[in-house]
Amino acid sequence: MTRYFTKDHEWVEVEGTSGTVGITDFAQGQLGDITFVDLPAVGEGVTAGEAASVVDSVKAASDVYSPVSGTVSEANPALETAPELVNTDPESGGWLFKLTLSDAAQLDALMDKAAYDQYVAGL
Amino acid sequence: MTEFTDIPANDADDEPPEALVLPLDAWHRARGARMVPFAGYEMPVQYEGILAEHGWTRTHAGLFDVSHMGQLYISGFGVEAAIEAVLPIDLSTLKEDAPRYSLLLDENGGILDDLMVTRWSEGFYLVVNGATKWDDIAHLREFLPDDVTINHLEDSALLALQGPEAFTALERVVTGDKPLADLTFMTGAAYKIAGVDAWISRSGYTGEDGFELSVPAESATVIADALCAQAEVKPIGLGARDSLRLEAGLPLYGHDLSPETDPVEADLSFAINKRRRGSGGFPGAERILGALAQGAPRRRVGLELDGRQAAREGASVVVGGQVVGTVTSGGFSPTLERPIAMAYIESGAIGAREVAIEVRGKLLPTRIVNLPFVPHRYHRKGAAK
Numbered sequence: 001m002t003r004y005f006t007k008d009h010e011w012v013e014v015e016g017t018s019g020t021v022g023i024t025d026f027a028q029g030q031l032g033d034i035t036f037v038d039l040p041a042v043g044e045g046v047t048a049g050e051a052a053s054v055v056d057s058v059k060a061a062s063d064v065y066s067p068v069s070g071t072v073s074e075a076n077p078a079l080e081t082a083p084e085l086v087n088t089d090p091e092s093g094g095w096l097f098k099l100t101l102s103d104a105a106q107l108d109a110l111m112d113k114a115a116y117d118q119y120v121a122g123l
Numbered sequence: 124m125t126e127f128t129d130i131p132a133n134d135a136d137d138e139p140p141e142a143l144v145l146p147l148d149a150w151h152r153a154r155g156a157r158m159v160p161f162a163g164y165e166m167p168v169q170y171e172g173i174l175a176e177h178g179w180t181r182t183h184a185g186l187f188d189v190s191h192m193g194q195l196y197i198s199g200f201g202v203e204a205a206i207e208a209v210l211p212i213d214l215s216t217l218k219e220d221a222p223r224y225s226l227l228l229d230e231n232g233g234i235l236d237d238l239m240v241t242r243w244s245e246g247f248y249l250v251v252n253g254a255t256k257w258d259d260i261a262h263l264r265e266f267l268p269d270d271v272t273i274n275h276l277e278d279s280a281l282l283a284l285q286g287p288e289a290f291t292a293l294e295r296v297v298t299g300d301k302p303l304a305d306l307t308f309m310t311g312a313a314y315k316i317a318g319v320d321a322w323i324s325r326s327g328y329t330g331e332d333g334f335e336l337s338v339p340a341e342s343a344t345v346i347a348d349a350l351c352a353q354a355e356v357k358p359i360g361l362g363a364r365d366s367l368r369l370e371a372g373l374p375l376y377g378h379d380l381s382p383e384t385d386p387v388e389a390d391l392s393f394a395i396n397k398r399r400r401g402s403g404g405f406p407g408a409e410r411i412l413g414a415l416a417q418g419a420p421r422r423r424v425g426l427e428l429d430g431r432q433a434a435r436e437g438a439s440v441v442v443g444g445q446v447v448g449t450v451t452s453g454g455f456s457p458t459l460e461r462p463i464a465m466a467y468i469e470s471g472a473i474g475a476r477e478v479a480i481e482v483r484g485k486l487l488p489t490r491i492v493n494l495p496f497v498p499h500r501y502h503r504k505g506a507a508k
Binding site: 032033035036038054056057058059060061083 | 168169172173174175177362365366430431432433435454455457462483
């Protein structure tokens with residue numbers, strides 16, 4: 001399993017052609033208290049770099065862009081009643097959705113953890 | 124991720140280009156505040172988090188730095204008539220040291236700002252919004268006669284202490300001729316805190332009992348430290364200030380009020396004082412008195428949503444497939460644990476049963492409700508303690 005990161009602060013963990021998508025700890029810290037997550041429907045197609053989900057915090061609503069293109073296979077059911085999981089456990093239990101990748105070559109454009117950490121440190 | 128809405132930014136367009144520094148700037152940063160640009164200043168949006176700060180204010184006491192707001196002192200020969208020419212206020216019924224809400228109006232009755240007016244012994248003390256204060260001062264200079272002097276109290280900071288324990292905390296640190304307990308909602312007096320002069324009124328913008336304190340900017344940290352040394356008090360950021368005032372149904376200038384809205388449709392007719400309804404003589408009187416008599420074509424209302432997805436400023440209110448209005452403020456209510464919003468909707472749609480707000484292509488079921496969303500708990504004169 002390998003985890004990749006975007007400059008927009010999403011992560012995708014990939015095993016074969018399936019990926020799990022979430023937002024980073026940095027992102028949740030910037031957003032503040034999350035009150036609602038609008039997740040894509042199972043079977044929905046998502047496109048790399050385009051909005052796939054919306055995260056509502058007390059102060060704002062923010063788009064979450066899919067790091068890669070593919071078809072949504074599962075949305076995190078725990079977020080329906082406990083959206084705060086995205087604050088407390090953003091890079092594990094607070095994942096947003098899973099998808100089947102349509103173009104694994106898109107991963108080449110993403111950052112690894114070391115590169116992402118360096119990117120965040122420079123913000 | 125991209126934030127496409129944010130906490131209220133200022134809407135005024137001619138303000139100083141460089142960020143102004145609050146007297147408590149370093150104090151906020153030392154307490155871990157996240158600072159954001161607002162009304163020309165760098166201001167604390169949150170310390171530990173908006174939900175926690177909101178909840179603390181509703182159960183204990185929160186200290187807000189609102190020093191970005193404009194504090195003005197207006198005095199001189201003919202000051203009463205001059206103020207009544209620009210505001211729909213009746214100063215003949217305004218007692219000394221008792222703040223009253225009023226509106227700065229343009230010649231069409233559009234709202235240029237909302238403000239508090241207090242009679243002091245010689246002149247009048249005004250508190251206006253931060254984002255509009257430069258425009259307000261320019262407007263007042265234009266419309267007040269030369270004999271009337273406008274003094275911008277830039278050496279004063281403004282703090283608000285809000286919440287059910289605000290009185291207990293403040294009483295412990297103030298001294299003055301008048302017991303703090305004698306202040307009821309919308310009255311004020313001069314006190315001292317840690318040896319520093321503070322003009323304190325029992326008022327605020329959260330719906331809770333609380334106080335606003337005008338203090339010398341150079342001593343603002345002394346006052347803030349004295350207040351935060353009380354176990355009941357924590358510093359609270361602008362984020363929670365916004366969610367608290369929204370729950371209290373209080374409009375925010377630049378969002379719920381603008382030159383495009385008049386006091387009647389904004390549901391602020393109470394600010395057109397009784398004598399002025401007969402005599403007029405304030406800017407926009409013709410339109411406003413007409414709207415008072417005939418009713419306004421649209422109204423500011425409260426909306427409660429089902430589910431958890433919030434509707435934000437700009438979202439359309441829909442009845443029977445027709446757009447009947449627009450959300451001007453909206454967010455998640457921490458107290459009610461559901462989304463709430465304020466919107467202007469066509470008066471004819473106010474009784475509609477099936478109301479929805481369109482958010483990102485979805486119609487969210489909504490109910491029109493009376494404001495405030497969360498009951499006020501002001502310490503009113505004559506009310507049981």
